[in-house]
Amino acid sequence: xxxxxxxxxxxxxxxxxxxxxxxxxxxxxxxxxxxxxxxxxxxxxxxxxxxxxxxxxxxxxxxxxxxxxxxxxxxxxxxxxxxxxxxxxxxxxxxxxxxxxxxxxxxxxxxxxxxxxxxxxxxxxxxxxxxxxxxxxxxxxxxxxxxxxxxxxxxxxxxxxxxxxxxxxxxxxxxxxxxxxxxxxxxxxxxxx
Amino acid sequence: xxxxxxxxxxxxxxxxxxxxxxxxxxxxxxxxxxxxxxxxxxxxxxxxxxxxxxxxxxxxxxxxxxxxxxxxxxxxxxxxxxxxxxxxxxxxxxxxxxxxxxxxxxxxxxxxxxxxxxxxxxxxxxxxxxxxxxxxxxxxxxxxxxxxxxxxxxxxxxxxxxxxxxxxxxxxxxxxxxxxxxxxxxxxxxxxxxxxxxxxxxxxxxxxxxxxxxxxxxxxxxxxxxxxxxxxxxxxxxxxxx
Numbered sequence: 448x449x450x451x452x453x454x455x456x457x458x459x460x461x462x463x464x465x466x467x468x469x470x471x472x473x474x475x476x477x478x479x480x481x482x483x484x485x486x487x488x489x490x491x492x493x494x495x496x497x498x499x500x501x502x503x504x505x506x507x508x509x510x511x512x513x514x515x516x517x518x519x520x521x522x523x524x525x526x527x528x529x530x531x532x533x534x535x536x537x538x539x540x541x542x543x544x545x546x547x548x549x550x551x552x553x554x555x556x557x558x559x560x561x562x563x564x565x566x567x568x569x570x571x572x573x574x575x576x577x578x579x580x581x582x583x584x585x586x587x588x589x590x591x592x593x594x595x596x597x598x599x600x601x602x603x604x605x606x607x608x609x610x611x612x613x614x615x616x617x618x619x620x621x622x623x624x625x626x627x628x629x630x631x632x633x634x635x636x637x638x639x640x
Numbered sequence: 641x642x643x644x645x646x647x648x649x650x651x652x653x654x655x656x657x658x659x660x661x662x663x664x665x666x667x668x669x670x671x672x673x674x675x676x677x678x679x680x681x682x683x684x685x686x687x688x689x690x691x692x693x694x695x696x697x698x699x700x701x702x703x704x705x706x707x708x709x710x711x712x713x714x715x716x717x718x719x720x721x722x723x724x725x726x727x728x729x730x731x732x733x734x735x736x737x738x739x740x741x742x743x744x745x746x747x748x749x750x751x752x753x754x755x756x757x758x759x760x761x762x763x764x765x766x767x768x769x770x771x772x773x774x775x776x777x778x779x780x781x782x783x784x785x786x787x788x789x790x791x792x793x794x795x796x797x798x799x800x801x802x803x804x805x806x807x808x809x810x811x812x813x814x815x816x817x818x819x820x821x822x823x824x825x826x827x828x829x830x831x832x833x834x835x836x837x838x839x840x841x842x843x844x845x846x847x848x849x850x851x852x853x854x855x856x857x858x859x860x861x862x863x864x865x866x867x868x869x870x871x872x873x874x875x876x877x878x879x880x881x882x
Contacts, residue, residue: 464867471860480796493864500868502875603661611654618647
């Protein structure tokens with residue numbers, strides 16, 4: 448019981464930290480919202496600090512987890528990619544010169560979110576309440592995290608994506624798979640938006 | 641149950657949920673999940689509202705002249721020159737019906753003073769005039785559902801509605817927002833004058849400066865450090881006990 452209580456205390460502190468990091472991102476971004484790179488980087492740094500403080504250390508690297516993540520990303524972007532190429536997509540293209548800096552920020556944010564959600568928090572909830580609870584709770588946290596940035600309209604999609612990433616975490620038994628899937632799916636936005 | 645089987649079932653459930661979420665989502669097109677947009681340059685006002693802090697830069701126009709070979713235009717887009725554009729027009733192939741005898745068509749967008757102020761709402765940013773004109777003065781018409789107008793809001797934090805000025809009043813249109821952007825889109829059946837409308841009469845002073853102050857950000861950062869320290873202490877205590 449005391450172990451579970453300690454685990455849940457850890458989860459509570461992590462969720463509180465996640466909320467504070469999000470508030471900091473919104474405060475710094477102001478009117479720029481999700482478009483602010485410095486706010487995004489500060490958010491990512493805050494999450495990495497929490498992950499480190501929670502005692503997370505990278506496990507042994509396995510190539511198959513990267514492959515699972517890449518397949519997971521393909522599943523996530525398959526429909527948007529197909530529709531992008533089949534229909535008119537009324538958004539202007541972005542300047543290629545901005546790609547490296549944009550990609551760096553996107554990778555930092557996606558990786559930090561995964562390390563916290565499907566890394567530390569998933570392990571805590573899995574040991575306390577089991578795998579399914581861990582998948583569902585981290586998916587809900589993932590979706591709520593994005594509401595202030597994208598609005599309630601994105602909630603249902605983000606819950607589903609959170610469960611998808613949780614499924615990859617379960618199959619691979621590693622945070623690497625959802626991390627790779629999340630990063631690749633986010634980077635695909637460059638070509639799909 | 642093995643991890644593969646459990647994970648596979650979770651992925652199946654997620655795929656089903658994702659399909660339903662895409663179908664019911666109010667977002668335009670298949671929404672992407674979590675990405676950051678490129679930073680936008682400050683909004684350029686034709687008539688800056690009081691309190692605007694950005695240096696004054698004039699809004700731009702956009703135009704495109706096309707040689708016509710048939711009676712319809714291929715897929716075309718016109719945009720103003722800001723980054724990202726403050727106004728854009730998208731025409732699917734066949735969206736513009738061109739009468740015989742027309743050899744050139746010009747599509748144009750230009751910022752204009754609002755022809756009238758809306759009732760019970762406020763115009764966000766500039767009004768824009770969207771036109772399509774033929775070289776011989778012939779009247780050009782749009783096919784229904786094949787043209788759309790996009791306008792950029794002055795801030796990511798507002799949710800305005802695209803409106804068209806018709807018959808001496810602003811008529812709100814079904815509006816979509818592009819995820820992670822301040823760009824709002826509406827399908828249109830005719831060209832003319834368009835603007836973004838915000839509910840309410842009071843227009844806030846426009847500024848791209850942060851709406852929260854530095855002390856609040858500092859307090860949040862301090863709070864985050866305290867949480868991290870508490871976490872580290874908790875983990876250390878657990879490790880020591882183990």
